Amino acid sequence: MEYLKCSAQELEREYDALMCRFKEEKSKGLSLNMARGKPGKEQLDLSLEMLDVINSKSEFVGEDGLDIRNYGILHGIDESRKMFGEILEVPANSVMVGGCSSLNMMFDAISCMMTKPIVEGCKPWYEVPDRKFLCPVPGYDRHFGITEYYGFEMIPIPMDENGPDMDMIEQLVAEDESIKGIWCVPKYSNPTGITYSDDTVRRFAALKPKAKDFRIIWDNAYCIHDITDTPDKLLNIVDECKKTGNIDLPIQFCSTSKITFPGAGVAAMSASSNNMRVFANRYSYQIISYDKLNMLRHVRYFGNYKGLMEHMKKHKAVLRPKFDIVLNTLEQELKPTATAKWTNPNGGYFVSVDVLEGTASRVVALCREAGVVLTGAGATYPLGKDPHDSNIRIAPTFPPNHELELAMDIFCTCAKLAACEKLLNK
Amino acid sequence: MEYLKCSAQELEREYDALMCRFKEEKSKGLSLNMARGKPGKEQLDLSLEMLDVINSKSEFVGEDGLDIRNYGILHGIDESRKMFGEILEVPANSVMVGGCSSLNMMFDAISCMMTKPIVEGCKPWYEVPDRKFLCPVPGYDRHFGITEYYGFEMIPIPMDENGPDMDMIEQLVAEDESIKGIWCVPKYSNPTGITYSDDTVRRFAALKPKAKDFRIIWDNAYCIHDITDTPDKLLNIVDECKKTGNIDLPIQFCSTSKITFPGAGVAAMSASSNNMRVFANRYSYQIISYDKLNMLRHVRYFGNYKGLMEHMKKHKAVLRPKFDIVLNTLEQELKPTATAKWTNPNGGYFVSVDVLEGTASRVVALCREAGVVLTGAGATYPLGKDPHDSNIRIAPTFPPNHELELAMDIFCTCAKLAACEKLLNK
Numbered sequence: 001m002e003y004l005k006c007s008a009q010e011l012e013r014e015y016d017a018l019m020c021r022f023k024e025e026k027s028k029g030l031s032l033n034m035a036r037g038k039p040g041k042e043q044l045d046l047s048l049e050m051l052d053v054i055n056s057k058s059e060f061v062g063e064d065g066l067d068i069r070n071y072g073i074l075h076g077i078d079e080s081r082k083m084f085g086e087i088l089e090v091p092a093n094s095v096m097v098g099g100c101s102s103l104n105m106m107f108d109a110i111s112c113m114m115t116k117p118i119v120e121g122c123k124p125w126y127e128v129p130d131r132k133f134l135c136p137v138p139g140y141d142r143h144f145g146i147t148e149y150y151g152f153e154m155i156p157i158p159m160d161e162n163g164p165d166m167d168m169i170e171q172l173v174a175e176d177e178s179i180k181g182i183w184c185v186p187k188y189s190n191p192t193g194i195t196y197s198d199d200t201v202r203r204f205a206a207l208k209p210k211a212k213d214f215r216i217i218w219d220n221a222y223c224i225h226d227i228t229d230t231p232d233k234l235l236n237i238v239d240e241c242k243k244t245g246n247i248d249l250p251i252q253f254c255s256t257s258k259i260t261f262p263g264a265g266v267a268a269m270s271a272s273s274n275n276m277r278v279f280a281n282r283y284s285y286q287i288i289s290y291d292k293l294n295m296l297r298h299v300r301y302f303g304n305y306k307g308l309m310e311h312m313k314k315h316k317a318v319l320r321p322k323f324d325i326v327l328n329t330l331e332q333e334l335k336p337t338a339t340a341k342w343t344n345p346n347g348g349y350f351v352s353v354d355v356l357e358g359t360a361s362r363v364v365a366l367c368r369e370a371g372v373v374l375t376g377a378g379a380t381y382p383l384g385k386d387p388h389d390s391n392i393r394i395a396p397t398f399p400p401n402h403e404l405e406l407a408m409d410i411f412c413t414c415a416k417l418a419a420c421e422k423l424l425n426k
Numbered sequence: 427m428e429y430l431k432c433s434a435q436e437l438e439r440e441y442d443a444l445m446c447r448f449k450e451e452k453s454k455g456l457s458l459n460m461a462r463g464k465p466g467k468e469q470l471d472l473s474l475e476m477l478d479v480i481n482s483k484s485e486f487v488g489e490d491g492l493d494i495r496n497y498g499i500l501h502g503i504d505e506s507r508k509m510f511g512e513i514l515e516v517p518a519n520s521v522m523v524g525g526c527s528s529l530n531m532m533f534d535a536i537s538c539m540m541t542k543p544i545v546e547g548c549k550p551w552y553e554v555p556d557r558k559f560l561c562p563v564p565g566y567d568r569h570f571g572i573t574e575y576y577g578f579e580m581i582p583i584p585m586d587e588n589g590p591d592m593d594m595i596e597q598l599v600a601e602d603e604s605i606k607g608i609w610c611v612p613k614y615s616n617p618t619g620i621t622y623s624d625d626t627v628r629r630f631a632a633l634k635p636k637a638k639d640f641r642i643i644w645d646n647a648y649c650i651h652d653i654t655d656t657p658d659k660l661l662n663i664v665d666e667c668k669k670t671g672n673i674d675l676p677i678q679f680c681s682t683s684k685i686t687f688p689g690a691g692v693a694a695m696s697a698s699s700n701n702m703r704v705f706a707n708r709y710s711y712q713i714i715s716y717d718k719l720n721m722l723r724h725v726r727y728f729g730n731y732k733g734l735m736e737h738m739k740k741h742k743a744v745l746r747p748k749f750d751i752v753l754n755t756l757e758q759e760l761k762p763t764a765t766a767k768w769t770n771p772n773g774g775y776f777v778s779v780d781v782l783e784g785t786a787s788r789v790v791a792l793c794r795e796a797g798v799v800l801t802g803a804g805a806t807y808p809l810g811k812d813p814h815d816s817n818i819r820i821a822p823t824f825p826p827n828h829e830l831e832l833a834m835d836i837f838c839t840c841a842k843l844a845a846c847e848k849l850l851n852k
Contacts, residue, residue, distance in 0.1 A: 036497065044495045048482040051719075055481070056474040069470045071462065071688040099525050100717045107712040111537055115552060115576065126541060126552050142711075149711040150541065262497040264719040285568075285575040286533040291526045291717065293477075293690040 002338040003356075003419055015420040022370060022417055025410050030371035032407040037190070037349035038398040039258055039315075040322075046314045047260040050301035054293055068292040074283060076268070080295035084268035086305040088220060088252050089236050094270045096280065099290050102255035102267040106217060107146050109251060109269070112282045113180070113213070114150055118275060119248075122213040125150070125180055134172065134182035136164035138352055138380030138391045140190040143183040143219065147382075154382035155179070159189065163196035166203040173209040181215045187234040188222035191352040191380055191393035193345020195232035205240035207249065215275075216250040223254055224312050226347040227319045238270075247272045256298060258349065259311065266291075266298050322396040325404050326351050333412035339419040342394075351394040352380070359418035360389045366414035372407045428764040429782075429845055441846040448796060448843055451836050456797035458833040463616070463775035464824040465684055465741075466748075472740050473686040476727035480719055494718040500709055502694070506721035510694035512731040514646060514678050515662050520696045522706065525716050528681035528693040532643060533572050535677060535695070538708045539606070539639070540576055544701060545674075548639040551576070551606055560598065560608035562590035564778055564806030564817045566616040569609040569645065573808075580808035581605070585615065589622035592629040599635040607641045613660040614648035617778040617806055617819035619771020621658035631666035633675065641701075642676040648774040649680055650738050653745045658772050664696075673698045682724060684775065685737065692717075692724050748822040751830050752777050759838035765845040768820075777820040778806070785844035786815045792840035798833045 003011065062068045063078040075081065076097025085092035098105045112118075114126045125131050133152040135144055136159050147154055155172065157164040163186070173179050184204075186196040196204075204216060218237055226232075237250045256265035271279065302308040327344060330353065334340045339356040355363050360377035367374050375393040378386040394411070396404055420426075429437065488494045489504040501507065502523025511518035524531045538544075540552045551557050559573040563582040573580055581598065583590040589612070599605050610630075612622040622630075630642060644663055652658075663676045682691035697705065728734040753770060756779065760766045765782040781789050786803035793800050801819040804812040820837070822830055846852075 038497050041493065044486075044493065051481050051484070055477050058477070060470075067467065067470065069687045069690065071464050071683075101713045104713040111541075114541060115537075142714075145711045149708070257497075261495045261719060263715040264495065264717045282575070285571045287527045287530040288568075289689040291690045291720070293687060294717070294720070 001336060003423055004338060008424065011420050011424055015417070015424060015426070018413055018417040018420060021413050022366065025413060026370040028371070030406060030410070032371060032399055032403050033373045034395050034399060034404070034407050034411075035373045035375050036398065037258070037395045039262060040318070040398050040400065042318050043315055043397070044261060046311065046318070047301070050260055050297055053301045054297040062292070062296060068296055071288045073289050073292060074280070074287070076290060077292050077295050077299075079299045080266065083299055083302070083305065083308070084254065084270070087224060087308070088254055088268070088270050090238050090252065090270045094272070094276065095268050096270075096276065096283070097266060097268045097290065097295055099267060100257075100263055100265055100294070102219065102221065102253040102257070102269070103142055105267050105269045106143070106219065106253055108282070108286075109217070109279060110146050110150055112279055113215070116278060116282065117213060118215065118278050119213045128178055128180070130178045132176065132179045134169060134179060135382045136182070136184065136189075137382070138191050138393070139183060140185060140219070141375070141379040141384070143217070144382045147183070152180070156382055157182070159192055159194070161194050163189075163194065163200035166200055170203065170207065173207055173211070173214055175210060177210040179209070180211055180213060181217055183217050183219070185219050185221055186237070187220060187232060188225060188345055188348025190221065190348065191350035193343045193348045193350055193352065195234050195346075198235045201235035201237050202240055205237055205244045205246055205249070207246065214249070218250045218252045220252055220254045221258070222348040224309065225258060225315070225349070226312065227316050227323055228346045230346060232346050248274050251275055259308070259315070260298060264294070266295055319397060321401060322404055323351065325401060326394055326396045326408055329405070329408035329412055333409070334415060337416055337419060340415060349395060349397055351396065353392045353394055353415075354390045355392060355415045356419040356422055357388045357390045359415070359422050360386060360392050362418040362421065363392060363411070363414045366417060367411055370410045370414065372410045374411070427762060429849055430764060434850065437846050437850055441843070441850060441852070444839055444843040444846060447839050448792065451839060452796040454797070456832060456836070458797060458825055458829050459799045460821050460825060460830070460833050461799045461801050462824065463684070463821045465688060466744070466824050466826065468744050469741055469823070470687060472737065472744070473727070476686055476723055479727045480723040488718070488722060494722055497714045499715050499718060500706070500713070502716060503718050503721050503725075505725045506692065509725055509728070509731065509734070510680065510696070513650060513734070514680060514694070514696050516664050516678065516696045520698070520702065521694050522696075522702065522709070523692060523694045523716065523721055525693060526689055526691055526720070528645065528647065528679040528683070528695070529568055531693050531695050532569070532645065532679055534708070534712075535643070535705060536572050536576055538705055539641070542704060542708065543639060544641065544704050545639045554604055554606070556604045558602065558605045560595060560605060561808045562608070562610065563808070564617050564812075564819065565609060566611060566645070567801075567805040567810070569643070570808045573609070578606070582808055583608070585618055585620070587620050589615075589620065589626035592626055596629065596633065599633055599637070599640055601636060603636040605635070606637055606639060607643055609643050609645065611645050611647055612663070613646060613658060614651060614771055614774025616647065616774065617776035619769045619774045619776055619778065621660050621772075624661045627661035627663050628666055631663055631670045631672055631675070633672065640675070644676045644678045646678055646680045647684070650735065651684060651741070651775070652738065652773040653742050653749055654772045656772060674700045677701055685734070685741070686724060690720070692721055745823060747827060748830055749777065751827060752820055752822045752834055755831070755834035755838055759835070760841055763842055763845060766841060775821060775823055777822065779818045779820055779841075780816045781818060781841045782845040782848055783814045783816045785841070785848050786812060786818050788844040788847065789818060789837070789840045792843060793837055796836045796840065798836045800837070
């Protein structure tokens, strides 16, 4: 039944039935978690044998000709730079392989530009009191956190199925020199799961920002994380930027956090030589070298890019049923009510659900009451403020399938309950 | 023969003999390196079996009760915090275990204080244009590099066998609010190898800096790195600071870089809860969690603190002969000339040699000509400027013993040659 077409009496009856179901679900005393994009145990087990690859009998001289157990090789070992070059479709010599976290590398990059200009002659961002950052919404809370930490005013940019609103971006960056960058998850975007259209990527590459030190943070976190047989294809922004002469615009990031072990994977960045000069200078003061044993462990385990892609198929096999559970439950439970919209992604880690406007916080609170922890309502917006109180990020990867089914049932009950409450002014 | 007591003719004869020897050594076409404090291959092999400890058959639930293969536990796993607590003689809950590099953690700490005040109400250091940092000399070039990168004026503080000149430090910090900190390697100091006396530590703990946000960077890099049977004992600065009420003054760092694998070890910091609140806040934006698999690998390999100390004995057995080669050669070759002084440390990674004033650069250049790379002359001073052009850091750990013998012979030849040149005004 479409809620908006229901009479008050019909809605009251629906409300009573839902409340009954809610109480029943709550009485089970569940403790389920769909809050974060954490791989599930089954996925972690996929990479177990990687831990056997480097052992006391290993050969430790890599392609650089050095004993990788010792200090040195600031940019990461050659074989790892090559592999990340293949993942990001960029030359290996534009890649720096860092620690275990691409978030940390992004934080370092912003931190670097806060106190040292990325373009000679520009002011470090710390000295731009009204500094601003563009934040496509809904987006990744930890991205927004970094620019919040560094005191940026964050301007939300609406997303649709082609990516962020390019008209708005083009106009804003052309006019305002204090806009210094934009957060992007261009493929299987967090949380909507959409991939930027070719036109969007081309328009990014053709941006003419007033700020010479405007940078696109291109967080390609899910570039090889397909979950269907019709994966999205993202246009290569570096190639496009070559055509427009804007090679210094994008800075790319990715990691193996959701390929091998979250927090114990390997992260990388790729940037133009002008950008890399500034970042590498900082890194040369910051650290002697990152964990090359873990780099070698990863490269030797996958063997080559083909081996890596074979490994990704195993993740897909684990994740496909989880996304099916989410999408099928939404389809069955929420679609008839016509109060919610959601995405049907070909990859990534999330399903983004827009529940009835003004009810997202209530849905999250109800779910928590019934033992299901969701990402906080509003988390996908800068400062945690969703002006429509509508978006909820569903992270289906962590719970086992039977728990996910329970959690999604509860989610739908709560979404419908909150919608009834709202429509009935309860 | 004491050079300063020699006649010109005697010195000329010595010079000719040395030049002969230098040419002979040069003709061997050697390529030896005593530049950095890198462990040698034999030391790296000591930890090989650690690489077998974590494998596909391992149990991955740690004391925190979580699967450590997944995201989470920002401060590091409990068992690792405990072990670093024992190493630094501080409570485990004051410890944060970070990535693979204590240098990186120090960089992060300074970086943090550049843009966020460590004490509420103080200005972030970026906003203190005449910010200054105290640099005990000779000291660690990478420390000085961090404060150079962040635009500090660096004030050299002379070191003696008890540590840095405390009279000078007390006076400077009491007068100048723009002095924000001091770099310290309190035990087996880099490069002099001395350990701060109890009195020095007590005076550090009793400092009354004008700047409320003055911090002591206590880089306890060599705290368990003894090389003799009469190890130094460092007074616990945290305990002393408790007595003086200065608990927020010190921030401690250490790592396993020179215990297991440089660059693939584990690093940690320890600080008061006030300090840690500021750093942990930053880390909560910077990263989700560090490599917990590597933390577990280390803890399980050593078993406990006793196991760790047993492991350190193996390092000592490898390093003792290397230091003996250096010290014996200096004793035999340089002592008679009475032109140089050096330290005889009970631990750490270096021997600090003061050659005849005004000849250090020349000695390093001559060594390089003869195929021996040393740490650059002046590297142990801020901005690489040794006002006496006298200090050279000898790093004996990396070369195999037979190479070290050759390198030290060449070093002594070059030191004497440069001294003769200087005294003869050549």
